[in-house]
Amino acid sequence: MKKTPVIHVVDDDQAFQTAVSRLLRAAGYEVQCYTNAGNFLIADYDGAPGCILLDVRMPGPSGLDLQQALSMQIEPMPVIFISGYSNVPITVQAMKAGAMDFLTKPVQRKALLNAVENALAYDAKRRVVREQLKSWQECFERLTPRELEVFEGVIAGKLNKEIADELSAAERTIKAHRAQVMTKMRAGSLAELVHIADQLQASGIGPANALNPTII
């Protein structure tokens, strides 16, 4: 069910666009071309993996403008800038905003393909992480309120007995809840559970941060 990655080429120079898309197609990639930033924004690229080859100077919004607009999205595609001209301020601005690479025309084939490969790898890796997180989140959302309380207690490093005291429950009951949490969260070990909790917390959805002393 894995989709083939698409390289989105956004460049107002038709000749360069054609040339670079020929090269990328020859290298086995799927390519989509856009002559300006607006066209790209309104295009439906269907959440497929890929990256963006973005020109800096274009009529209308510039490449940097587009990059900024994309960064507002939850899952921005990696951006490779490719410009006829670069200077330090523009490059710094682009890299700070999270560009994968900044290439200048004429671009060496190796450099271009490397950059694309890196960007796609980054995109793919991120997608994997995202998938994992998504499944963890799904699991997390299936926990009962009592299980959530036990989860928070466990990742805070508390003993079953302590949790039982806090929740005014029998230690055995807590033990059973704890086993249930491990199963539901598909964690093989306490360490793994803590890692999942961290990831979930980082994404904003997850157990209350028990490590944070203010919560204790």
Add this chain to the structure above:
Amino acid sequence: MEQTESRNSLFPRNGDIQTIGQAGTEGGFRGLNQRAVLSGLLACIGYYLGTKVGLALTFHPHPVSVMWPSNAILLTALLFNPPRVWWFLLLCVFPAHLITQLQNHIPPTMSVCWFISNSTEALIGAAGIQFFLGSSPRFESIRSIGVLFLCGAFLGPFLSSFLDAAFVSLNHLGQEGYWRVWWMRFWSNVFAALILLPAFATWLSKPFKSLLHRIPPKRLFEAGVAFAGLLTVTMLVFCRLESGPASIAALLYTPLPFLLWIAVRFGPMGTSMAVLSVALLSIWGAVHGRGPFVSAVPEENALSIQVFLSVVSTTLMFLATSIVERRQAEERFTKAFRSSPDATFVTRLKDGHIVEMNERCERLFGFQRAEIIGQSIYDLNIYLSKGDREQIVAGTSAGNGLHDLALRLRTKNGELIHTLVSADTEDIAGEQCLITSIRDVSDRRRAEEAQQNLAHASRLAVVGELTAMIAHEINQPLGAILSNADAAEMLLQSGSPPLGEIREIISDIRKNDLRADEAIRRIRNLLRKREIQMERLDVNDTVSDVLRLVAGDAQLRHVQIRRELAPGLSPVFGDQVHLQQVLLNLIVNGMDAMDDVPETMRLLDVRTSSNADRYIEISVADRGHGIAPEQISQIFELFFTTKRNGMGLGLSIARSIIEAHRGRLWVEANSDGGVTFHFTVPIIEDDVAADFRQRRGLTGG
């Protein structure tokens, strides 16, 4: 007015008449100035003495004088005074006339009649001369002497003699017939005028005193010898020699060598004096029965003296004047030659031998005049190639001379100088010579080069600000080429290469290569250091080219450039690159001015239009921060800048470029913020433009 006239007065300085003392007492006469009064007085005395002399030079018993000086004296008096005082002069002379006539027992009616005819003669002569020569004539040219003789010595006597003869007939004086009287009166007056008028006119038309102390002693001595010789010979021949068989006619010519000497050396003034002396002595001799003019009949003697001296006087006066004229022309030429700010030298046309060279020439080339006169110009090695002089000679062959041929020449110490050479051929001392005049324009050339360097520097500065544009222009097609080539290579590596696509790729590569080439050429044109090359241009094309160049930069700086180009503009005569530079400058300035303006308001309007005065106007309007009113006068000055990184070259260079195009560059504040720079370039004249359009049409079709 009165002061200047009295300062210019000739009579008070005149040394040969001594009754100046009374001038002051007569000065207050109403409507007349001091000069007129003095002239009247002197004319009166002169007229009286003239009559006495005339009477003394009369062959008795014949009633007609050989020379009647009074009329010439009256004419002279009129000649050097304005017509408005002529009535007064005539009035002054009248008593003198009356007295002498009465002394000779002429009836009063006849005296008055003669006065009328004499006055008429003088008036005709004076009016004619003043008409042709103006109010204060100088008798130093052939023309002025010709007018003097024609009007004063011929026309006046000719016309007035009719009157005179009529009066004589009416008063029944003597037994001569009308035409006889006319004939004698005419010749007598012609003769007097020919002998006396030149003397009076030449001496009185020059300030006498200033003349004296300008004469060097050597010349004075020569004059003394010549005149002494002339007088001695004349006296011997005309006054001492007894008439008779011994006084052969050939003796008439003995004074001639001295007369010629004086004519050649002492001009019209000396000549007129010499002729006058000979005339007086010969007449005196003849009257006393001496000299070669004594034949049996007194009338014949009179006539032969008159004819002889008239011919001698006329000939010598013209000879002397032409010599003076020629000498003056030569002096003028020499003076111009010597003081010319241009280095000038004269060489023999056929072989280049140096005949003359002026001081400026010595200084320019570093040669000493003495050491090179007589050498060949080729030996001086000033021409870089032998063909240079041939080119100059060829340039003069059309007849109008050669003007401002730009040539590099070499000085004595080997330095090369930029010059403009003008030349002409001239016959000097019987040989065809080439007068070559050289203007050193090295300084100007250096200034021009400096100006061009400055323009170049400013262009580099502008282009430096446009590096994005340059990189973009070139890298865009290069990027396409490289990626296309890479793609083709990869496609070829596959098992079944798609030949159709590879063909497309190759065609794209060629296209992009040409595109890059064009971009490079455009930028190189802009950067190249070069002289102004005027050609016919379509302003709209020029503007479009620049807008294409700056489009990238404008975009990056979020400046929207709006163009409003008037269609069908007449072509202008200009230098494409320089005009582009000016426009580029103005556009970059406009964009700079809008750096601090919100992006949506960064608008730059570029317009072209033709205005009524046969100019095309191009304007660049921004919405920037504007220019402070106190700075507006300074912005075109060299090294004035309001930019942080500016050099202050752009606008001053821009203005000099536009001025070199005979246009104008100025700035105005906009009512809605920012400024508008305007410049104009004159359009090509109609016929040229029509021709241009036609040719464009032909090549376009």
